[in-house]
Amino acid sequence: MTAPVLxxxxxxxxxxxxxxxxxxxxxxxxxxxxxxxxxxxYVRHHKAKIALVLSAMRHFAAxxxxxxxxxxxxxxxxxxxxxxxxxxxxRAMARHAxxxxxxxxxxxxxxxxxxxxWRKDLGVRVRVLPDTRFVCPLPDFFQWxxxxxxxxxxxxxxxxxxxxxxxxxxxxxxxxRWNFDPENRGGPESGLTPPAPPRFEPDGLTRDVLDxxxxxxxxxxxxxxxxxxxVTAEEADRAVAAFLxxxxxxxxRYQDAMxxxxxxxxxxxxxxxxxxxxxxxxxxxxxxxxxWREGRAPIEAVEGxxxxxxxxxxxxxxMYWLDMPGMAEANALDAxxxxxxxxxxxxTRMRCLSEAVRTTRDNxxxxxxxxxxxxxxxxxxxxxxxxxxxxxxxxxxxxxxxWVELPNVAGMALHADGGRLASKPYAASGAYxxxxxxxxxxxxxKVKVKTGPDACPFNALYWHFLARNEKRLAGNARLFQPYANxxxxxxxxxAEYLASAEAFLATLMPxxxxxxxxx
Ligand code: FAD
Ligand code: DLZ
Numbered sequence: 378m379t380a381p382v383l384x385x386x387x388x389x390x391x392x393x394x395x396x397x398x399x400x401x402x403x404x405x406x407x408x409x410x411x412x413x414x415x416x417x418x419y420v421r422h423h424k425a426k427i428a429l430v431l432s433a434m435r436h437f438a439a440x441x442x443x444x445x446x447x448x449x450x451x452x453x454x455x456x457x458x459x460x461x462x463x464x465x466x467x468r469a470m471a472r473h474a475x476x477x478x479x480x481x482x483x484x485x486x487x488x489x490x491x492x493x494x495w496r497k498d499l500g501v502r503v504r505v506l507p508d509t510r511f512v513c514p515l516p517d518f519f520q521w522x523x524x525x526x527x528x529x530x531x532x533x534x535x536x537x538x539x540x541x542x543x544x545x546x547x548x549x550x551x552x553x554r555w556n557f558d559p560e561n562r563g564g565p566e567s568g569l570t571p572p573a574p575p576r577f578e579p580d581g582l583t584r585d586v587l588d589x590x591x592x593x594x595x596x597x598x599x600x601x602x603x604x605x606x607x608v609t610a611e612e613a614d615r616a617v618a619a620f621l622x623x624x625x626x627x628x629x630r631y632q633d634a635m636x637x638x639x640x641x642x643x644x645x646x647x648x649x650x651x652x653x654x655x656x657x658x659x660x661x662x663x664x665x666x667x668x669w670r671e672g673r674a675p676i677e678a679v680e681g682x683x684x685x686x687x688x689x690x691x692x693x694x695x696m697y698w699l700d701m702p703g704m705a706e707a708n709a710l711d712a713x714x715x716x717x718x719x720x721x722x723x724x725t726r727m728r729c730l731s732e733a734v735r736t737t738r739d740n741x742x743x744x745x746x747x748x749x750x751x752x753x754x755x756x757x758x759x760x761x762x763x764x765x766x767x768x769x770x771x772x773x774x775x776x777x778x779x780w781v782e783l784p785n786v787a788g789m790a791l792h793a794d795g796g797r798l799a800s801k802p803y804a805a806s807g808a809y810x811x812x813x814x815x816x817x818x819x820x821x822x823k824v825k826v827k828t829g830p831d832a833c834p835f836n837a838l839y840w841h842f843l844a845r846n847e848k849r850l851a852g853n854a855r856l857f858q859p860y861a862n863x864x865x866x867x868x869x870x871x872a873e874y875l876a877s878a879e880a881f882l883a884t885l886m887p888x889x890x891x892x893x894x895x896x
Contacts, residue, residue, distance in 0.1 A: 381447075383475035385409045385466055387488070388416065388430040389778055390481055391437040392654035393444075393610070396506040397481040403445040409469045410438050412453040414460035419487075420772040420893050423599035424590050425606070425741040429775050432579075432586040432608040433653050439582070440609070449473070453589065463491060470499065477502040484508070484652075485779040486701040510654060511694060512537050512687050518695030528696070528797060531556070534688030543662050543683055544669075544676075551669075556684070557677035561629040565636045565815045571643050572623040577605055577612050598721060598773060598892060599738050606649050606775060613647070613655035620645045621668050629678035633746045635814035637728070640736040644744045645682070648776035651690075658686050690781070696788060696798055697780045705779075707787050708763050709795035710846055712756075715887035716765040720752075727834060728820035729810050730755060741775035746813065748774075753790025754805055758838035759882060760845070763793040768893035801855040804842055807833035828877035841878035844871065 384397045384406055398408070412434065417427050431453070438448045449472070451458055451465050459465055466478065482505050483489055496503045507514060513521075513533075521536065522528050535555055538544060544551040579587060587601055607613040624643040631643045650656045662683045668674035697704065719725040723734035733747040743752070748770070756766045767786045771777045788798030796802075807824040810833075811817040817824040817833070826832040843850065843863055851860050863871065890896040 379405055380474055380476035381405045381407045383407050383409055383466070383469055383473060383478045385411065385462070385469075385478065385480050386437075387462075387481075387483060388412075388434050389484055389653050390508075391433055392510055392657070393440075394510070394657070395481050395654065396509045397479050398446075399506075399509075401479070403447065406446065407469070407473050407475065408438075408441055408446050408448045409451075409466065410434055410448060411451045411462055411465040413451075413458065413462055413465060414453065415462065417453065417594065418895065420768055421594075421597045421891075421895070422771075422777075423737075423741040423773045423775065424594050424597050424601050425599055425604050426773075426775045426777065427594055427597070428583070428586050428590045428601060428604055429606045429608065429649055429741075430653070431589070432583040433655065435582045435586065436609045453593070462488070463495070466495065466499070470501070475501060477504065479504045479506065481506050482508050484781075486697075486705070487779075510657070511691055512541055512659060513691045513695060515695065515698050518691075519699060522695070522699055527800075529800065530688055530692045530798075533692045533695070534684055537687040537691055538683075541659055541662070541687060543659075543666055543687060544680060552676040552680065554680075557629065557680045560677035561632050561681045563630040563634055564813050565631075565634045567815075569631070569634075569636060569639070571627070571631075571639055571641065574605070574641055574646050575615055575619040577607050577616075579604065583608055599741055603739050605740075607655065610655045613650035616647060616650060617656060617661060617664065620647060621664055622673070625665060625668055625678055625682060626674040627678065629675070629681035632681055633750075633813050635729070635732075635744075635746055635751070635810075635816065637732055637815055640740055640742065640744075642744055646742065649742075651686075652776050652778055652781065658690065662686050693784045693788075694780050696784045700784075700794065700797065704783055704787055704794065705764070705767070707793040707795070709793050710757075710760070710791070710849065712760040712791065712793070713762055714760045714882070714885070716756075716761055716769060717759075718886040718888045720769055721888055721892045726821035727755075729814060729816040732816060737773050741773065743774070748785070749790055749803055750805060750809065750813070753786070754803060754835070755838075757791050757802060757804055758835065758842040759885070760842070761791075763787050763791045765888075765893070766791060772893045796853070801853055802842075802850070804839060805835070806839035807835040810835060828873045830880070832877060834878075834881045837874045837877035837881065840871070840874040841882075844875060 386408055412431055438450045441448050449469055478499060478501060492505050591601055607616045627643045651658060665679050665682050669676055669679040723731050725731050729751045733743050733751045737743045767783055770786050771782045784798060787793040792802040811824045822833045823831050824833040827836045843859055850856050
């Protein structure tokens with residue numbers, strides 16, 4: 378009998394179509410799946426994120442076995458577990474004496490470097506295959522980027538529409554426009570009650586994992602009480618069906634709206650399953666397109682959704698691999714303030730922020746506008762060090778892997794990349810949050826008050842941010858009007874704003890070390 382090929386499958390490679398298995402047959406393949414301490418703690422992930430990944434891994438292994446594959450599965454509580462991918466691959470090599478190792482490229486830079494070492498050190502041929510679960514192969518993205526001075530998502534997205542044929546009529550965009558964003562800016566309306574997401578009752582495998590996580594990671598951020606993520610492709614399919622029929626029609630209109638206590642609004646809640654590989658993104662978009670073509674959802678909702686998946690998600694991934702490793706260190710605005718304690722405790726009188734931290738703790742989820750315009754906006758205006766913000770985002774969300782988290786944090790939210798990803802910083806005062814949410818009415822701070830101890834801190838922080846970054850940002854054409862307003866307001870008013878912002882910033886308590894990474 379010929380020696381087998383060892384195929385390690387990582388926790389976010391749970392797709393039956395994964396490239397590392399595509400040319401293999403069960404007869405001479407050993408699939409290796411590894412629960413390892415290094416992955417569970419390289420940042421101290423939210424308990425629900427660890428539970429999701431481990432439960433989905435165990436279900437995937439069971440499905441592979443049922444389909445006839447030999448799966449060597451190392452559990453976290455195996456006494457011989459070395460705690461690292463490299464240690465576990467070496468142990469598996471001793472067990473199976475494979476003739477080669479075949480693996481799909483990883484989603485994070487640090488693991489790509491580890492795979493490079495395997496190529497040198499393992500003593501057998503190591504094939505690293507492209508991850509084909511994206512519309513845009515990385516070499517194509519690099520070529521696209523090399524041909525342009527400005528790397529705007531909009532142009533990339535149109536290419537992805539042409540490539541997939543999604544929402545196309547020949548070479549023209551369906552509905553006559555590429556972009557329906559202007560129709561997608563609805564604020565919260567009173568009495569808005571989005572349908573509850575479907576329930577996924579934990580089965581035996583998930584219950585075992587929940588017990589393991591609460592025993593072993595009880596001191597990590599977050600709760601397991603509301604664990605409700607799909608952990609198999611079948612459950613993810615049910616989540617897709619529920620989204621398409623119940624929430625997609627209003628997804629566009631309320632995409633940017635925030636309502637206290639409504640943690641998911643009309644969002645898809647599909648990013649955890651998409652990023653694990655339980656859903657095929659193009660197939661998902663084809664199903665969304667059918668909702669429009671068959672008259673069940675309006676074009677603005679469907680276009681808005683498809684833009685997120687084949688536009689933003691693909692573009693973000695391309696930017697990550699294009700700009701790493703520099704992206705992890707980028708700090709174009711020289712932001713040095715430590716992350717405030719309330720990002721972990723939720724204890725702040727700012728209602729928008731306490732709501733965003735609460736849903737994050739309860740669900741390992743916050744929707745996009747909470748991440749961008751509440752948390753991200755606060756970190757941008759307050760000048761929090763990007764690496765601390767990135768660690769927080771990587772730790773707390775069920776969908777967070779560095780390839781998708783970091784460009785969103787460093788590029789989109791914090792402008793730490795100097796504007797490579799977003800043509801202007803997403804900076805906003807309290808008025809924006811008031812327009813797009815129902816938070817401000819019962820907030821301890823007053824959104825209409827501009828300065829002083831009762832004023833919404835976003836108001837003065839906004840001008841503080843513009844003032845301290847004037848040399849860097851005043852030349853940005855999209856900030857012409859805000860800077861004109863700043864200059865027109867006169868020295869006394871400017872000084873009031875700056876003093877008010879400084880007084881607020883002085884109240885921020887830095888987070889204790891050890892929340893996101895071992896102290
Ligand atoms: P919906 O709003 O329903 O959108 C549908 C899908 O579009 C999502 O499932 C997601 O796959 C995709 N999508 C939408 N926007 C983006 C985007 N900007 N980047 C990539 N994909 C997008 N997304 C993650 O998957 N992981 C992260 O770690 C992550 N971190 C973020 C950090 C910040 C600071 C910001 C501003 C955004 C981040 N996002 C991240 C993007 C986005 O907020 C989430 O994808 C979205 O909230 C997931 O919820 P949903 O499935 O309900 O999405
Ligand atoms: C996120 C995560 C966690 C918490 N645990 C594991 C694990 O034990 N084993 C595993 O294979 N993968 C895990 N993952 C996902 C990896 O961290 C992920 O594959 C990399 O971050 C690359 O995106």
